[in-house]
Amino acid sequence: MLCLEWFVSPLPQLVTVGHAVWKPGMQHFSRSFGLYDVLFVKTGCIYMAEDNREYEVRAGHILTLEPDKTHVGYRATEEDTELYWVHIKHDFAKSSVAAEQIPWSLVLRKGTDSDREPVKRPVYIPKFGKLELEQAWPLLDDMVRLHDRLAVESVLRLQLRFTELLAHLQELVSLTRAESRSGKLAAAVASYLRKHEQLPFAAEQLEKQFHYNLDYISRCLKRHTGMSPLEYLRHVRIERARRLLEQPEELTVRQIAEMVCIPDPNYFSRLFRKETGVSPAVYRKKRIGYS
Numbered sequence: 001m002l003c004l005e006w007f008v009s010p011l012p013q014l015v016t017v018g019h020a021v022w023k024p025g026m027q028h029f030s031r032s033f034g035l036y037d038v039l040f041v042k043t044g045c046i047y048m049a050e051d052n053r054e055y056e057v058r059a060g061h062i063l064t065l066e067p068d069k070t071h072v073g074y075r076a077t078e079e080d081t082e083l084y085w086v087h088i089k090h091d092f093a094k095s096s097v098a099a100e101q102i103p104w105s106l107v108l109r110k111g112t113d114s115d116r117e118p119v120k121r122p123v124y125i126p127k128f129g130k131l132e133l134e135q136a137w138p139l140l141d142d143m144v145r146l147h148d149r150l151a152v153e154s155v156l157r158l159q160l161r162f163t164e165l166l167a168h169l170q171e172l173v174s175l176t177r178a179e180s181r182s183g184k185l186a187a188a189v190a191s192y193l194r195k196h197e198q199l200p201f202a203a204e205q206l207e208k209q210f211h212y213n214l215d216y217i218s219r220c221l222k223r224h225t226g227m228s229p230l231e232y233l234r235h236v237r238i239e240r241a242r243r244l245l246e247q248p249e250e251l252t253v254r255q256i257a258e259m260v261c262i263p264d265p266n267y268f269s270r271l272f273r274k275e276t277g278v279s280p281a282v283y284r285k286k287r288i289g290y291s
Helices: 136-148 151-176 181-195 202-212 212-226 228-245 252-258 265-276 279-288
Strands: 002-008 015-024 036-041 045-052 053-057 061-065 073-074 081-088 095-098 121-125 128-130
Touching: 002 128, 015 136, 015 151, 036 045, 036 053, 036 095, 036 136, 045 061, 045 081, 053 061, 053 128, 061 121, 081 136, 121 151, 121 279, 136 151, 181 202, 181 212, 202 212, 228 265, 228 279, 252 265, 252 279, 265 279
Parallel strands: none
Antiparallel strands: 002 095, 002 121, 015 081, 036 061, 036 081, 045 053, 045 073, 061 128
16 A cells, blocks of 8 residues: 655644535546545545545545645545545655554654654555555544534544544554564564574574575665664664663662673663763653662
C-alpha cells in the first residue's frame, strides 16, 4: 500500500468533516484547493480522479486526495453510496512511500531541555486502498456529531477524535505491510543487540550470526532504525543508564557506566549528553528531584 509521509509537529489541522449518502447519478464536481481531502466509503462506490488518475473507491476503501491537484468525479455513482470526508490542512512537505518501506522501528530523537522547537517526526496516512475500518466508523460518526454541534466545551474532544483517527489509520497501515527482507534482518539484529548488550561489540560475531557482511547488516539496520549496529548498541546502553539514574538507589555515575558496559565515565558522560542533551547528574536531578 502506498502511504503519504507527513512530519509533525505541528500536527495536521482538521478543517471540516462530513457524512452523506449519495444517490445513483451523483458525481463529484471538479475542484483544486490547498487541503487534503480524505474520503472513506462505507457502502457503495464513488469514482474519483486526481490529476487524471482514476480511483474506484468502494466499500471499505480510503482515498487521500492531495492539495493543489485537480479532483473530479469521472463517473456518476450507480448505487446508494455512504461516505465520510475529512478536510485536513498540513503545509509541510510530504513524500510517498510504500508501507513495506516505512522504517517502523526507526529510533527517533527525544526532545531535550535544550530544544526550543518541537522535534520533527514522521507519521503516515494511506493514499488509497481497502482497510479494516470497523473501528474508524464510530470515530467518524463522533467527529461529525461534535462538528455539527460544535461548542466551546467540545472543541478539544473533536481534536482528540481527529488525532485518534490519524493514529488508527497509521496502525492499520502497519498491519498491512509485507515486511521486506531488510526489515526482517534489521529487526533480528536489533533484537540480538538488545539481548547481548552486556557483551563487547564484535563485527565478526554479527557476520557469523546472520551470515551477511557487516556493511550489508549496517545498511539494513540504519535504513530501519536510523543507526548503525554500534550506534544502536550504544543507544540501548544509554537507555538502560537512564532507567538506572531514575532509581532511588544512589549509584554513582561511574558505577552506572560500568553496569552498562561503558567503563570510562568521561566517555559515558559524553555519550549520555549526546543522546539526552544533559549530563547524567543533571538528568538524575530533573527526574528524581535530587538537589
